[in-house]
Amino acid sequence: MHKASIFEETSEVIHQEAFEENQFVITLKAPKASKTAKPGEFAFVDCGEQTLLRRPLSYLRTNPNNDTVEFMYKIIGPGLEALSKMTAGDSVKMMGPIGNGFSHDLSKQTPVFIGGGVGIPPVLFLAEYLKENNPEMTPYAFFGSEIPFPFETTESEINIEGLEQSNFATIKDMEEKQIPCRLASLANFKGCYNGYVTELVDTWLSQLNPSEKEKIILYACGPEVMLEAAAKLARNHKLDCQLSLEEFMACAIGGCAGCTVKVSIDEQIAMKRVCVDGPVFDAKAIYPQ
Numbered sequence: 001m002h003k004a005s006i007f008e009e010t011s012e013v014i015h016q017e018a019f020e021e022n023q024f025v026i027t028l029k030a031p032k033a034s035k036t037a038k039p040g041e042f043a044f045v046d047c048g049e050q051t052l053l054r055r056p057l058s059y060l061r062t063n064p065n066n067d068t069v070e071f072m073y074k075i076i077g078p079g080l081e082a083l084s085k086m087t088a089g090d091s092v093k094m095m096g097p098i099g100n101g102f103s104h105d106l107s108k109q110t111p112v113f114i115g116g117g118v119g120i121p122p123v124l125f126l127a128e129y130l131k132e133n134n135p136e137m138t139p140y141a142f143f144g145s146e147i148p149f150p151f152e153t154t155e156s157e158i159n160i161e162g163l164e165q166s167n168f169a170t171i172k173d174m175e176e177k178q179i180p181c182r183l184a185s186l187a188n189f190k191g192c193y194n195g196y197v198t199e200l201v202d203t204w205l206s207q208l209n210p211s212e213k214e215k216i217i218l219y220a221c222g223p224e225v226m227l228e229a230a231a232k233l234a235r236n237h238k239l240d241c242q243l244s245l246e247e248f249m250a251c252a253i254g255g256c257a258g259c260t261v262k263v264s265i266d267e268q269i270a271m272k273r274v275c276v277d278g279p280v281f282d283a284k285a286i287y288p289q
Contacts, residue, residue, distance in 0.1 A: 005097055006253075007032040013090045014068060019150035022075040023118075024084050025060065031067040033059075033096050039126035040101025040244050040280045043071070044252040046093040049082035056249050056275070058221070059097065060121035061128065072121045072150060098252055099279050102126050102242055106134070108217040113141040114201055114230050116222025120145075122244050123221050124171075131177050140204075141174055141181040144197030144226070149183065155191065156181070162207035167193045167200070197222075198229040205237050213237060218283075220244070231287035241283035247274040264288040 011028040018024055033043060037059045044054045060070040075081050086092060102122070104111065111130055113123040120143050127141050140160070143149070149171065156170035158180045167182050169191030174181035183189070184197040193200040205213070216237075220230035221244035234241035247259040254276035263272040263285045272278065 041097035043096030119222030
């Protein structure tokens with residue numbers, strides 16, 4: 001936990017955009033967080049309307065040049081419903097950045113990102129962050145959702161060897177940053193792989209040779225069943241893997257211990273707090289063999 005980087009900040013709503021299936025992307029003017037937040041970290045956001053508890057939201061993007069941060073969320077309960085009613089000029093109190101985000105071994109030149117649903121933001125943030133700061137890297141992104149993606153999709157012009165040509169849908173932002181990206185869904189969306197995102201990644205990994213796999217590290221965030229599948233995928237292909245967990249939180253600073261999870265450390269089980277010990281953990285610690 002990087003205590004020196006946590007700020008209590010009153011931010012201003014710059015823009016809020018609504019998407020299908022009650023999904024939103026909100027942009028806030030938050031000078032302190034915009035300059036310090038890293039991929040995998042989160043903010044504890046006051047949603048307004050006298051909501052008792054704040055909500056943890058992973059950073060989707062930061063822009064230190066214009067002092068803004070972005071969050072993507074889907075309405076689940078009255079708190080996020082209240083946040084969705086915020087408009088430009090409204091004030092939002094938030095605390096952050098909080099937690100231990102993703103770490104990256106620079107010897108791993110092929111980071112692979114797996115995001116599911118509202119778990120897409122932290123891995124999308126990491127993909128853009130690593131590409132910007134390490135242009136020589138060749139990251140790959142694979143995202144899955146059973147509802148329409150809250151990002152502009154397009155037909156990819158970047159080939160990913162080993163995947164069917166019918167899987168051509170990608171996120172426009174990824175395409176423009178030269179990050180190969182493919183989408184998966186069970187909802188028969190045009191151009192998406194018809195199945196689970198981890199199945200799509202498995203298909204791609206299976207056609208790589210051992211020397212190519214040595215350069216890969218997996219990063220995943222999404223529903224628990226997807227994280228477990230990602231951990232199994234990493235074991236089967238002998239890859240390092242980091243998982244960003246999602247848990248309900250009451251305080252987000254480790255005081256209430258309401259977000260604890262079982263973690264395997266040196267074959268011993270320990271209870272760790274997702275808010276300050278995570279939210280990012282090694283996959284082997286969360287899903288040991």
